[in-house]
Amino acid sequence: MLGWQFNCRPIATKLTTDNYKLSPVAELLTYISFPEWLAYTIAALVQCALLLAIALCSAAVGIWLERKVSARIQDRLGPTRVGGKFGWLQPPADGIKLLCKEDLIPAAADQILFRLAPYISFCAVFCAFLALPFADGWVAVELNAGVFFLVAVMGLEIFGVILGGYSSGSKWSLYGAIREAAQVVSYEIPLGLCVVLVVLLTGTMNLVAIGESQAGWFFNWHIFHDPFTFVAFFVYLTCAVAGTNRAPFDLPEAESELVAGFLTEYSGFRWVFFFMGEYAAMFLVSALGALLFLGGWNGPIPIASLIGLTYENHDILGWLGNSLGVVNLIAKGFLGMTFMIWLRWTLPRLRVDQVISTCLKYCVPIVSAMLAGVMIWCHCLPGGVKSYSFPRSAWERTDPTLRVDGIPDHAVTQSVTMLRSHAEHGNEDYREESR
Amino acid sequence: MDFSINWHSCFFLLFAIIACGFAAAVVLVGDIVRMACCLVVSLAAVAGLFFLAGAEFLGAAQLMVYVGGTMVLLIFGVMLTSRGPGTAIKTGGGQWVLGLIIGAALLFVLLQVAMSSSAWNGPNSKTQELAAVANSPLPQAGEGPGARDTSDPAGQLGLGLLGVRGDRLEQENKVLNRGMSGYLLAFEIISVHLVVVLVGAAFLARARRKTLTPASRIPESPNPRTTDTQ
Numbered sequence: 001m002l003g004w005q006f007n008c009r010p011i012a013t014k015l016t017t018d019n020y021k022l023s024p025v026a027e028l029l030t031y032i033s034f035p036e037w038l039a040y041t042i043a044a045l046v047q048c049a050l051l052l053a054i055a056l057c058s059a060a061v062g063i064w065l066e067r068k069v070s071a072r073i074q075d076r077l078g079p080t081r082v083g084g085k086f087g088w089l090q091p092p093a094d095g096i097k098l099l100c101k102e103d104l105i106p107a108a109a110d111q112i113l114f115r116l117a118p119y120i121s122f123c124a125v126f127c128a129f130l131a132l133p134f135a136d137g138w139v140a141v142e143l144n145a146g147v148f149f150l151v152a153v154m155g156l157e158i159f160g161v162i163l164g165g166y167s168s169g170s171k172w173s174l175y176g177a178i179r180e181a182a183q184v185v186s187y188e189i190p191l192g193l194c195v196v197l198v199v200l201l202t203g204t205m206n207l208v209a210i211g212e213s214q215a216g217w218f219f220n221w222h223i224f225h226d227p228f229t230f231v232a233f234f235v236y237l238t239c240a241v242a243g244t245n246r247a248p249f250d251l252p253e254a255e256s257e258l259v260a261g262f263l264t265e266y267s268g269f270r271w272v273f274f275f276m277g278e279y280a281a282m283f284l285v286s287a288l289g290a291l292l293f294l295g296g297w298n299g300p301i302p303i304a305s306l307i308g309l310t311y312e313n314h315d316i317l318g319w320l321g322n323s324l325g326v327v328n329l330i331a332k333g334f335l336g337m338t339f340m341i342w343l344r345w346t347l348p349r350l351r352v353d354q355v356i357s358t359c360l361k362y363c364v365p366i367v368s369a370m371l372a373g374v375m376i377w378c379h380c381l382p383g384g385v386k387s388y389s390f391p392r393s394a395w396e397r398t399d400p401t402l403r404v405d406g407i408p409d410h411a412v413t414q415s416v417t418m419l420r421s422h423a424e425h426g427n428e429d430y431r432e433e434s435r
Numbered sequence: 436m437d438f439s440i441n442w443h444s445c446f447f448l449l450f451a452i453i454a455c456g457f458a459a460a461v462v463l464v465g466d467i468v469r470m471a472c473c474l475v476v477s478l479a480a481v482a483g484l485f486f487l488a489g490a491e492f493l494g495a496a497q498l499m500v501y502v503g504g505t506m507v508l509l510i511f512g513v514m515l516t517s518r519g520p521g522t523a524i525k526t527g528g529g530q531w532v533l534g535l536i537i538g539a540a541l542l543f544v545l546l547q548v549a550m551s552s553s554a555w556n557g558p559n560s561k562t563q564e565l566a567a568v569a570n571s572p573l574p575q576a577g578e579g580p581g582a583r584d585t586s587d588p589a590g591q592l593g594l595g596l597l598g599v600r601g602d603r604l605e606q607e608n609k610v611l612n613r614g615m616s617g618y619l620l621a622f623e624i625i626s627v628h629l630v631v632v633l634v635g636a637a638f639l640a641r642a643r644r645k646t647l648t649p650a651s652r653i654p655e656s657p658n659p660r661t662t663d664t665q
Contacts, residue, residue: 152499
């Protein structure tokens with residue numbers, strides 16, 4: 001069994017939450033004498049389904065939230081009757097209604113691409129959920145470059161939108177798609193810089209480690225690390241709203257100008273896919289913002305560790321503490337979504353030139369200055385304001401033998417002497433190496 | 436039923452078939468936008484292969500740079516240049532021959548390199564050794580000299596770009612220890628190059644503001660819109 005496990009080590013077993021072990025589901029199934037390959041397949045499918053459920057539930061709750069919050073902002077009640085007092089069955093009702101709609105494909109459309117586009121859009125967002133940790137170690141795939149992967153995959157969502165806009169064969173759709181491309185490509189720059197800022201603080205791109213580095217009280221959160229990160233968080237917020245095409249940056253589907261932008265020719269189930277993708281992306285950027293700046297799964301008060309819900313005490317207690325972390329992260333995600341909805345129903349839509357100049361004239365310079373500021377701050381105050389703020393950061397290794405990211409000190413000095421010898425003897429070593 | 440599936444090989448085959456199949460489709464499909472789509476799928480499958488090999492950073496970079504960035508540029512180019520949907524690109528016979536020759540030459544070179552790699556060259560002592568390593572439990576962080584490679588490859592990459600090759604630090608053998616300085620020079624050259632490109636792009640795309648002299652403020656011909664309303 002062990003040998004079999006390692007055949008699928010790099011990708012397959014990482015699907016389990018517990019790296020390099022069989023998942024509990026697969027263990028259970030092999031225990032009741034399922035063949036291993038079947039047990040493994042079923043376990044993988046179960047885990048995929050769980051992840052899909054999170055993505056879809058965040059979309060469904062987001063749609064319900066949008067209806068309720070927008071109604072309250074406009075002094076209405078919103079859905080009240082579908083499924084009880086708060087209209088909580090509204091998303092399934094919406095879904096059924098949309099499923100029953102006529103499925104139209106325009107004659108001028110490129111059939112294959114038109115059908116393909118919504119799935120690409122949703123799949124990209126779903127893939128990003130793979131690398132999103134929900135609590136300490138509770139992540140589908142713990143990637144070493146997790147945050148990089150997340151940003152890269154989130155950027156692929158626009159590919160579906162561009163494809164849909166182009167293949168619709170309608171000028172409104174094409175305008176929407178081109179606006180989307182211009183907007184998202186521009187806003188990826190400040191968004192990426194905000195992420196780099198946090199990576200700089202923690203010295204890792206692993207999202208689990210980034211979350212862990214903010215453990216403890218709320219003043220350990222990166223947003224409160226220094227004034228620069230505080231400002232950078234708001235830049236991130238702006239870019240996140242713009243990156244998900246939400247008002248006031250919803251130019252790709254500006255109803256007053258472009259009918260419905262890239263969605264003009266879509267109806268029924270394909271339209272639903274675009275919308276699920278959008279709401280899941282909203283949850284995703286909110287959760288990413290929480291992980292990067294707002295402590296991730298760590299609450300403002302470390303209740304779990306205060307009352308002893310840690311793995312040190314007992315496995316079950318640790319599990320309970322982690323569940324509390326999941327609640328924390330999901331609550332922060334939905335808080336972010338609520339903020340975005342609030343923004344949408346409060347602010348008027350910006351013009352195209354205003355959107356782009358917000359990005360290039362404000363967000364990029366501000367976040368660049370913040371990046372420089374954080375570098376200076378970390379140089380002057382290596383341990384942060386409080387020396388225990390960042391137990392896992394690269395600047396605060398208490399062990400003197402560990403300096404640069406786990407590389408022993410003597411090794412670094414060795415490398416420096418080697419560099420010097422390189423400088424003295426020219427680059428003959430390179431030539432020898434290349435042979 | 437007592438057989439086990441080598442999932443790694445399964446996924447490798449899956450991604451490889453997708454990558455090769457869609458790469459062939461890029462050549463065979465006539466419509467330029469569909470070509471671009473096939474190319475995206477092919478490149479994404481290559482990213483999948485990178486993830487399968489455990490090169491997570493490289494895979495994410497592939498998604499970001501090739502699948503994301505290049506495709507957006509390509510789609511822009513396609514949208515702004517194609518005359519309309521459904522315009523097929525005709526490939527002449529000469530182009531086919533030329534393309535086949537270049538492709539075959541590249542394939543030959545790549546195959547030769549691949550075959551010269553001892554680990555891929557069929558079952559020999561090297562592969563058995565690798566299999567033994569794969570079957571042994573993974574070293575935990577800080578357990579041995581090889582531990583760092585598995586613990587933080589992205590950090591190792593970053594250090595390599597800054598001139599510290601983490602994988603060579605504890606190499607006693609002087610010959611193998613060559614190239615310690617990493618890729619600092621290449622990294623700096625590329626960085627400066629990219630800055631130049633960015634500045635150049637900003638220079639080309641800037642709004643050309645005319646100097647407002649009193650003479651240029653007065654339009655030489657009457658504005659057509661005002662004449663229409665009159």
